[in-house]
Amino acid sequence: MTRDKKLIVGNWKMNLNTHEASLYLHKLSGLVKTHRDVEVVLAPTILALQSLSLQIDRRQFKLAVQNFYWRDHGAYTGEVSAPQLRGVVEYALVGHSERRHIFGETDKDIRNKVQAAIRNDIQPILCIGETTTERVNNETIDTINDQLIGGLTNVTSEELKRITIAYEPVWAIGTGNNAVPADVVKAVKAIRSQIKHLYGVAAADDVRVLYGGSVKADSAADYLAIDGIDGLLVGGASLDAHVFEEIINKAHKGSKPDIKSRGGK
Ligand code: PGA
Secondary structure: OOOOOEEEEEEOOOOOOHHHHHHHHHHHHHHOOOOOOEEEEEEOOHHHHHHHHHHOOOOOEEEEEOOOEOOOOOOOOOOOEHHHHEOOEOEEEEOOHHHHHOOOOOHHHHHHHHHHHHHOOOEEEEEEOOOHHHHHOOOHHHHHHHHHHHHHOOOOHHHHOOOEEEEOOHHHOOOOOOOOHHHHHHHHHHHHHHHHHHHOHHHHHHOEEEEEOOOOOOOHHHHHOOOOOOEEEEOHHHHOHHHHHHHHHHHHHHHHHHHHHHOOO
16 A cells, blocks of 8 residues: 555445446446546446446556455355455445444444455545534544544554545535645544544554545645645546546646646746
8 A cells, every 4th residue: 555646536426327337337438537646436326336346447447345244254144245346346434424323333334344355455544534513522633533443453564554544524525615734634633644544654654545525626735735635536527527537636636736836847
């Protein structure tokens, strides 16, 4: 895992059927140029993963599963396991707030999923973030720390290299009420400081951290410019191929000034 690329993930949630997903992919691949400094990941309905995995050019896009069950096989009616997803997806969203708050997933479920993904060669994107109540009660940092400890228990330093953290304040998801960059700066610092506490300085510097929550084409660049933010997890705005392409382009362009300033120009 390296932090030299920006990671842009489109989470389509329970939108687009298999046919629509395929049309979308066709459209997006015509729009998006492959940039060496940007990695683009699509998380469609689980139903479309198999067909998209055949259609996709993996140099251009990668796939993520939105959810799966942590046991590898067995009598779990209706569930899909990480071994079944192996080779189909590169990434898995784990601990998304909709899974935590609508479907009651606990930190124990989440850490089991993190481990199931890793043992099946799928990179977890561990989503964390505080609710409105936690924010109002000044518990944002505590929530971040608790969810990191909860999700990463039993993860070794070597395994951590395969994990991406997505900071997604619950009150900002799907509300249009996005976090201001200053809040994201604080959250990213808290995440890296907790990773430092758990795994040391090098791990804290290396771990990839994304922001998610009502990201739109016109706010993407502000988040991407934050020191310590390595990409975006985009829900609603990823459903329009043109808007998503604009966001992807911001990630590409956003990386240019950094390179220039490092070169002293
Ligand atoms: P949103 O969703 O961009 O629609 O707020 C983000 C997410 O849930 O990952």
